[in-house]
Amino acid sequence: MHYSLNTLPLLCQSTSGDLFISCVQIYGHAEYSSVAILDFVFYWGHRILHTKWLYKHVHSVHHEYATPFGLTSEYAHPAEILFLGFATIIGPAVTGPHLVTLWLWMTLRVLETVEAHCGYHFPWSPSNFFPLYGGSDFHDYHHRLLYTKSGNYSSTFTYMDWIFGTDIGYRKLKALKRATVEDNIEQKKH
Numbered sequence: 001m002h003y004s005l006n007t008l009p010l011l012c013q014s015t016s017g018d019l020f021i022s023c024v025q026i027y028g029h030a031e032y033s034s035v036a037i038l039d040f041v042f043y044w045g046h047r048i049l050h051t052k053w054l055y056k057h058v059h060s061v062h063h064e065y066a067t068p069f070g071l072t073s074e075y076a077h078p079a080e081i082l083f084l085g086f087a088t089i090i091g092p093a094v095t096g097p098h099l100v101t102l103w104l105w106m107t108l109r110v111l112e113t114v115e116a117h118c119g120y121h122f123p124w125s126p127s128n129f130f131p132l133y134g135g136s137d138f139h140d141y142h143h144r145l146l147y148t149k150s151g152n153y154s155s156t157f158t159y160m161d162w163i164f165g166t167d168i169g170y171r172k173l174k175a176l177k178r179a180t181v182e183d184n185i186e187q188k189k190h
């Protein structure tokens with residue numbers, strides 16, 4: 001059974017199991033669509049902020065912290081808050097979710113960006129469980145480098161960087177670290 005997104009508030013008042021399942025399906029559709037739109041818009045918005053003029057006058061404020069911590073996730077020039085905030089809002093604006101879905105979306109979005117800036121790779125970090133999820137390790141690399149060589153522009157999931165080859169430096173560093181760890185293990189065996 002299919003319903004328009006605009007009928008969701010009405011449907012959620014029903015006690016029918018069938019309608020409840022439809023609510024869950026529509027909720028899932030709105031969340032997944034919003035994540036995909038966020039990934040695309042945020043990547044290009046962020047990459048544009050790394051052009052010379054915009055970096056100097058706007059995005060450099062956020063990059064004052066080369067080793068960020070949670071609160072710095074929201075530390076940025078007001079123009080950047082408006083510009084990249086658009087990436088978070090455009091998904092719900094297009095999919096028209098239920099108000100509760102919108103609250104959950106905004107909450108998860110803030111938690112995601114705080115975790116990405118926290119500076120710790122915890123055992124419970126989503127990047128340990130979800131393939132292509134960015135997280136703190138991925139975004140730390142972005143903050144550590146000069147604006148011209150940054151890369152790692154993605155927000156939640158990292159496939160946009162992989163598609164456009166802007167995570168090459170990060171992947172090389174990861175491979176180098178893995179090789180070093182394996183070398184150390186081999187040396188300890190002998």
Ligand SMILES: [Zn+2]
Pocket residue numbers: 046050059063142150
């Ligand atoms: Zn940046």
Ligand SMILES: [Zn+2]
Pocket residue numbers: 062068073117139143
């Ligand atoms: Zn950042």
